[in-house]
Amino acid sequence: xxxxxxxxxxxxxxxxxxxxxxxxxxxxxxxxxxxxxxxxxxxxxxxxxxxxxxxxxxxxxxxxxxxxxxxxxxxxxxxxxxxxxxxxxxxxxxxxxxxxxxxxxxxxxxxxxxxxxxxxxxxxxxxxxxxxxxxxxxxxxxxxxxxxxxxxxxxxxxxxxxxxxxxxxxxxxxxxxxxxxxxxxxxxxxxxxxxxxxxxxxxxxxxxxxxxxxxxxxxxxxxxxxxxxxxxxxxxxxxxxxxxxxxxxxxxxxxxxxxxxxxxxxxxxxxxxxxxxxxxxxxxxxxxxxxxxxxxxxxxxxxxxxxxxxxxxxxxxxxxxxxxxxxxxxxxxxxxxxxxxxxxxxxxxxxxxxxxxxxxxxxxxxxxxxxxxxxxxxxxxxxxxxxxxxxxxxxxxxxxxxxxxxxxxxxxxxxxxxxxxxxxxxxxxxxxxxxxxxxxxxxxxxxxxxxxxxxxxxxxxxxxxxxxxxxxxxxxxxxxxxxxxxxxxx
Amino acid sequence: xxxxxxxxxxxxxxxxxxxxxxxxxxxxxxxxxxxxxxxxxxxxxxxxxxxxxxxxxxxxxxxxxxxxxxxxxxxxxxxxxxxxxxxxxxxxxxxxxxxx
Numbered sequence: 001x002x003x004x005x006x007x008x009x010x011x012x013x014x015x016x017x018x019x020x021x022x023x024x025x026x027x028x029x030x031x032x033x034x035x036x037x038x039x040x041x042x043x044x045x046x047x048x049x050x051x052x053x054x055x056x057x058x059x060x061x062x063x064x065x066x067x068x069x070x071x072x073x074x075x076x077x078x079x080x081x082x083x084x085x086x087x088x089x090x091x092x093x094x095x096x097x098x099x100x101x102x103x104x105x106x107x108x109x110x111x112x113x114x115x116x117x118x119x120x121x122x123x124x125x126x127x128x129x130x131x132x133x134x135x136x137x138x139x140x141x142x143x144x145x146x147x148x149x150x151x152x153x154x155x156x157x158x159x160x161x162x163x164x165x166x167x168x169x170x171x172x173x174x175x176x177x178x179x180x181x182x183x184x185x186x187x188x189x190x191x192x193x194x195x196x197x198x199x200x201x202x203x204x205x206x207x208x209x210x211x212x213x214x215x216x217x218x219x220x221x222x223x224x225x226x227x228x229x230x231x232x233x234x235x236x237x238x239x240x241x242x243x244x245x246x247x248x249x250x251x252x253x254x255x256x257x258x259x260x261x262x263x264x265x266x267x268x269x270x271x272x273x274x275x276x277x278x279x280x281x282x283x284x285x286x287x288x289x290x291x292x293x294x295x296x297x298x299x300x301x302x303x304x305x306x307x308x309x310x311x312x313x314x315x316x317x318x319x320x321x322x323x324x325x326x327x328x329x330x331x332x333x334x335x336x337x338x339x340x341x342x343x344x345x346x347x348x349x350x351x352x353x354x355x356x357x358x359x360x361x362x363x364x365x366x367x368x369x370x371x372x373x374x375x376x377x378x379x380x381x382x383x384x385x386x387x388x389x390x391x392x393x394x395x396x397x398x399x400x401x402x403x404x405x406x407x408x409x410x411x412x413x414x415x416x417x418x419x420x421x422x423x424x425x426x427x428x429x430x431x432x433x434x435x436x437x438x439x440x441x442x443x444x445x446x447x448x449x450x451x452x453x454x455x456x457x458x459x460x461x462x463x464x465x466x467x468x469x470x471x472x473x474x475x476x477x478x479x480x481x482x483x484x485x486x487x488x489x490x
Numbered sequence: 491x492x493x494x495x496x497x498x499x500x501x502x503x504x505x506x507x508x509x510x511x512x513x514x515x516x517x518x519x520x521x522x523x524x525x526x527x528x529x530x531x532x533x534x535x536x537x538x539x540x541x542x543x544x545x546x547x548x549x550x551x552x553x554x555x556x557x558x559x560x561x562x563x564x565x566x567x568x569x570x571x572x573x574x575x576x577x578x579x580x581x582x583x584x585x586x587x588x589x590x
Contacts, residue, residue: 102567195547209546238553239546307530318507325508327580332573339583340508348510356509360500361523363507377533379543384536386544419525435547460548 003028004165005483008074008222011168015058015073022058022073026051026117029075033119033166036486041141042151042161044080045088046120051075054117061115069115070229076111077167079158080121081128082213083202084108087118091204092126092136095330095350105202106234107171107213114229119167122157126352127321128178128206130154131424134415135354142411143185144484145450149408152182155216159186162216163484169226170216175206176309177403177428179214180440184403184453187442187482189223189470190216194460195435196241198227199234207316208239210309210432219480220441220471224248227463246464252471259292259469262396266302267427273406279444279452280402286473287400297392297399301384305430308385310422311365311378312433317355318362324350357418386434389459398469399457402427403440407450431457439466442479451482495524 003011003025014020030048037043058073078084081091083101085108090096104112111118125135133141133156141156143149144164151160155172159182162170172179174192183190191214198213205211215226228249233242263284268277284294326332326346333345351359365374392399404424414421431438436457443454454473458466474480500520504511511519565578574581 099571102563102570235555239548239550241548301536304533304536307533310526311530311533322508326573327582329571330573336583339585341510342583343508344505344510347508348512351509353515356511356515357519357522359507359509360503360519361526363503364495364499364523364527367503367506374530376543377538378530379545380538380541381533381536383541383544384538386547418522419529422526433547 004032006168007219008168008217008225011074012072012225016068018062022055022117023052025073026055026075026119029119029167036164037166039142039147039486040144040160040164040166041139042122042157042164042166043077043120044090044092044123044138044157047087047118050087051117051119058115058117069113071111071225072115073117074169075117075119075167077119077122077158077161077170078108079124079155079170079172081124081173081204082107082171083204084118084121087121089121089204090138091128092124092138093350093352093355094137095324097137097331099329101202103202106199106236107230108202110230122155122161122170124157125154126355127204127317128154128173128175129317129354129358131177131181131421132409132415133157134411135352137352140411143408144486145187146408149410149450150185152185152404152408154178156182158216159183159188159190162186162188162218164486165483168218169222171213171230172216173203173211173213174432175210176313176432177425179216180428180438180453180455181404181425183216183440184451185408187451187479187484188216188218189220189439189441189480190214191223191227191439191463191466192431192437193227193231193463194437196239197231197437197461197463199237199240201234201236205320207313208320209316210313220467220474221249221252223439224252224467243461248464248467251464252467254468255290255472256397256465256468257291259287259290260295260396261287261292262295262297262392262399264297264299264302264392264399264401266299267401269303269426271405272402275444275446276402276406276452280400280454283443283454283473284400286476290472295396297395299388299392299430301381301388302430304381305385305433306423306426308378308381309425309429309433310361311374312382314358314362315365315375316362317358318366321355321359354418382433385430389434389436393459397458397465398462401455401457403453403455404428407446407452427455436460437463437466439470441470441474442482443473443477444479445482451479495520495527
């Protein structure tokens with residue numbers, strides 16, 4: 001078994017059984033990054049020294065027969081939106097180019113406590129605003145399956161890192177699909193947990209009522225192992241929910257029976273690529289072959305999701321990003337005329353075009369005279385979208401749908417057409433509006449050899465059901481075993 | 491619900507948002523935001539008269555914690571990322587005009 005081809009679970013077993021040292025595992029991935037990341041651009045910072053030090057500590061614990069954490073020795077890549085003490089955290093933005101957090105996010109604290117090995121920080125659309133990772137101030141990330149294409153976004157660096165075997169596990173954040181869509185584009189598993197399942201303490205805020213952190217892995221078991229560690233209550237995030245975290249890995253191999261899979265006609269809308277639609281239908285057939293009931297459901301307000309989302313998310317972003325004033329941290333202009341101009345010039349220099357658009361859109365939607373017509377209206381539609389899901393989940397256990405309307409699009413294809421880029425989030429962002437968990441997993445391949453993802457959505461806190469349902473599909477299909485040519489060890 | 495977005499509207503919001511935009515950015519922003527606002531008009535199709543807004547997916551009541559002292563960042567750590575400090579405070583330009 002090559003270390004790079006191994007799943008997270010295989011690596012965990014190999015380290016625990018002392019067949020491979022944590023240092024040799026970390027070294028294999030660090031070397032893969034050094035050899036291949038110049039072509040992909042997944043990482044913004046690689047912490048070789050820190051990773052090897054953490055790995056050596058794991059090996060030392062093993063030698064001393066000390067108790068080990070649940071992710072002992074597993075290398076992991078972290079989206080650069082999560083605060084890491086002493087390691088740069090840029091959010092892909094010029095405004096935070098020099099920012100080094102003085103504290104760890106709760107998620108990082110949990111990963112360290114679980115003895116995971118942090119490889120470095122991954123590229124992203126600036127402040128997680130985008131669907132292609134082209135909006136980073138520093139570099140674009142390319143899709144390991146076809147470097148002319150984007151890896152999706154905003155967590156494109158993390159998804160590409162797992163796809164290219166630069167890391168067995170990665171962390172992303174998902175505000176409107178930013179874990180699930182890049183997972184689909186890169187042919188890996190990505191999960192957005194229920195809102196409140198994972199602490200947002202130390203996650204740099206984009207839209208606080210929508211943001212949620214979640215796992216990437218090459219298979220469902222890896223995602224389950226990582227979710228188990230990062231989920232749980234944190235008093236420092238008042239929206240984190242105090243309920244027990246199931247042992248996701250233990251139940252994973254138990255098929256769900258009976259199982260009702262919902263299909264919504266609204267998820268097969270105009271603009272959906274025929275090969276993507278066919279993959280979802282074939283996935284329904286796979287579930288049917290297990291004896292699952294395929295149930296037709298309806299989500300009548302889903303066609304308003306993009307419009308509601310692109311008022312709510314920018315409104316929250318406009319408020320959250322007001323903190324980048326060039327006083328406490330972040331970029332400050334060299335030349336300005338008085339205090340107000342210092343703010344405006346610093347922010348004008350520090351933010352890229354998409355972040356500026358969202359700040360403008362949000363401030364417009366919140367401004368006097370437009371608040372009722374835009375922001376409040378969007379919040380009311382948000383409730384109707386949530387009610388649609390509540391009704392659908394009376395009839396089914398999970399919803400099966402596409403992740404994105406197409407496989408990975410080309411670099412530069414949508415970047416100058418914001419509305420078209422926004423519309424590509426149509427199948428993912430409703431879950432954020434409603435706070436629901438969703439998982440994206442490899443479900444097919446296009447005729448041109450690009451991965452196609454399928455999505456399962458569930459009611460709040462149904463992560464265990466989603467993982468088990470995803471595993472049922474994975475066990476019977478070959479898609480998760482496909483790797484881009486560049487990731488295959490020589 | 492929308493009157494057509496003008497360049498002046500965009501300039502006003504940019505000022506309120508403390509965001510300096512070049513003339514070219516202002517132009518492009520006016521047309522791009524205009525298209526997005528036209529699109530979001532489809533929300534008008536939805537009757538929301540008797541619908542309560544949903545601001546948050548889990549509608550939690552206030553979450554309280556004990557009001558006790560806990561460790562916090564040292565002054566040095568808190569100032570470490572600041573663009574300008576005197577070692578004790580964040581340094582900002584004068585807020586009040588001394589001539590008035």
